[in-house]
Amino acid sequence: MSALSLDRLRRDGQAFSEEISRESYLAHAGHKLLAELTPIYERHAAILGRDALDFTLGLFRDSVKGTEEHRSARYLLEWQIESQAGRSLAALDEAEIELESSAYVQTADGRQVQYQAAAIEIANETDRPSRLALDDARAKLVEHEHAPLRMERLQREKEFIESLDIASSYNASFEEITGISLAGLAAECAAFLSDTQSMWDETLPYFLRASLGIKPSEATRSDALALLRASQFDSAFPGGAMMEAIRRQLAEMGLDPDAGGRITYEVGDRPGKRARAFCAPTRIPQEVYLVLRPHGGQTDYTTLLHEAGHAHHFANVREDYPFEFRWLGDNSVTESYAMLFDHRMEDPGWLLRYTELGKPKLQSFLRMAGFEELHFLRRYSAKLIFEVQAYGDDARMSDLPGLYVDTLTKATTFQYRAADAFVDFDPGYYSTRYLRAWQLQSLLNESLVTRFDSDWHRNPSAGPWLVQELWAEGQRETAEEIAVRVGVNGKKLSFAPLIRNIERLLGD
Numbered sequence: 001m002s003a004l005s006l007d008r009l010r011r012d013g014q015a016f017s018e019e020i021s022r023e024s025y026l027a028h029a030g031h032k033l034l035a036e037l038t039p040i041y042e043r044h045a046a047i048l049g050r051d052a053l054d055f056t057l058g059l060f061r062d063s064v065k066g067t068e069e070h071r072s073a074r075y076l077l078e079w080q081i082e083s084q085a086g087r088s089l090a091a092l093d094e095a096e097i098e099l100e101s102s103a104y105v106q107t108a109d110g111r112q113v114q115y116q117a118a119a120i121e122i123a124n125e126t127d128r129p130s131r132l133a134l135d136d137a138r139a140k141l142v143e144h145e146h147a148p149l150r151m152e153r154l155q156r157e158k159e160f161i162e163s164l165d166i167a168s169s170y171n172a173s174f175e176e177i178t179g180i181s182l183a184g185l186a187a188e189c190a191a192f193l194s195d196t197q198s199m200w201d202e203t204l205p206y207f208l209r210a211s212l213g214i215k216p217s218e219a220t221r222s223d224a225l226a227l228l229r230a231s232q233f234d235s236a237f238p239g240g241a242m243m244e245a246i247r248r249q250l251a252e253m254g255l256d257p258d259a260g261g262r263i264t265y266e267v268g269d270r271p272g273k274r275a276r277a278f279c280a281p282t283r284i285p286q287e288v289y290l291v292l293r294p295h296g297g298q299t300d301y302t303t304l305l306h307e308a309g310h311a312h313h314f315a316n317v318r319e320d321y322p323f324e325f326r327w328l329g330d331n332s333v334t335e336s337y338a339m340l341f342d343h344r345m346e347d348p349g350w351l352l353r354y355t356e357l358g359k360p361k362l363q364s365f366l367r368m369a370g371f372e373e374l375h376f377l378r379r380y381s382a383k384l385i386f387e388v389q390a391y392g393d394d395a396r397m398s399d400l401p402g403l404y405v406d407t408l409t410k411a412t413t414f415q416y417r418a419a420d421a422f423v424d425f426d427p428g429y430y431s432t433r434y435l436r437a438w439q440l441q442s443l444l445n446e447s448l449v450t451r452f453d454s455d456w457h458r459n460p461s462a463g464p465w466l467v468q469e470l471w472a473e474g475q476r477e478t479a480e481e482i483a484v485r486v487g488v489n490g491k492k493l494s495f496a497p498l499i500r501n502i503e504r505l506l507g508d
């Protein structure tokens with residue numbers, strides 16, 4: 001066995017990442033019942049042990065801040081820690097994937113629904129008593145089977161990171177490794193929640209009454225799923241026309257929808273395919289899969305756009321970049337490209353050109369889109385605030401379900417369930433990536449409008465510009481650096497442009 005070196009870490013790290021990504025893709029897409037992750041971790045044990053971690057820590061501590069060496073070392077260290085945590089949790093992750101793909105929800109009145117499809121069925125259930133009954137049954141399964149796995153995972157992940165002694169606590173370690181301030185972002189989220197409270201209180205009752213005929217005091221999270229499903233707009237978003245519409249738009253902005261055969265789309269229904277869509281790059285940039293299980297209506301358009309943003313990013317990364325800039329880095333960056341695309345669902349020009357919405361329904365759809373945006377931002381802000389406490393030093397596992405219900409219910413008005421506390425939880429603070437991506441996509445959109453006009457989505461120069469200026473760079477730069485480099489007038493990442501956008505969508 002050769003000794004550790006930067007070259008070896010890059011070479012074996014890439015092989016390991018490719019294998020994990022392929023195995024997860026096969027299992028989540030329903031091509032395989034089980035994900036066999038443990039053998040992959042074992043095969044690559046040489047780069048996933050204490051030696052490799054110490055070697056990478058050395059690279060990180062011995063390099064000068066602000067240099068490319070330090071940047072590389074930071075991403076490699078972050079990856080080492082995540083992968084080593086992943087190795088110690090692989091058996092739990094396998095058990096979770098098996099549960100998700102094989103479990104069935106049984107309602108009291110004898111209805112049987114695949115666990116994976118429960119969220120889809122709940123969103124599509126227009127009869128409220130049946131919806132609540134289905135959610136009761138789902139929550140029972142979560143409480144008895146899924147939540148215990150996730151609670152153990154959270155506990156062990158926390159203990160594992162703390163055992164590495166990078167900093168004094170889990171949260172301090174995360175900040176040290178990623179350079180992201182949790183306290184700073186949580187404070188921004190708290191300010192966002194209070195800044196938009198009156199807007200939320202004025203908006204929610206109307207949508208609840210108009211769509212579901214209920215009052216805020218009775219609304220539950222399962223009602224939120226049905227409300228946001230917005231089936232009244234289904235005729236404007238026919239499933240059969242979706243793929244062609246998005247392909248046409250990508251072509252009009254000067255992109256090859258398949259990126260020269262590097263992107264494969266899997267957008268049909270299949271048992272065992274998980275409900276949450278995903279994009280799996282199994283080789284970057286050569287081989288990228290986009291997997292979506294149709295829910296129906298506008299949701300699918302949003303999801304396909306989102307995943308297409310990821311796919312085109314990964315499929316256009318420079319081949320000559322080292323492993324860490326192609327595979328690793330700040331995931332806020334790839335999420336911002338995904339969100340830049342999915343936010344076309346708030347763009348009047350885009351909606352009129354690529355969907356069947358038409359002028360008469362446009363205003364009411366945009367208002368709905370503004371409501372949805374406000375809801376998701378409030379939900380994610382609350383999620384981050386909850387997660388910072390859950391990963392915090394004083395957290396007691398037994399207090400977390402109550403804290404989750406309080407925090408999420410207060411922010412969204414919808415009644416959350418204690419059973420979901422550990423399941424509705426993005427490990428490793430992925431929520432920080434989403435929140436920063438949300439901020440960055442609004443700056444990217446401004447930048448594209450300045451360069452290519454408000455209909456940049458059909459400007460044949462816009463796609464090649466995105467490829468050259470942004471996607472080719474992989475995730476070499478952080479979200480802040482990209483904001484400075486391509487943003488208009490040196491604007492910094494913040495919620496301010498997002499609030500203005502929501503006001504514009506909600507106003508008539």
Ligand SMILES: [Zn+2]
Pocket residue numbers: 306310334335338
């Ligand atoms: Zn994403």
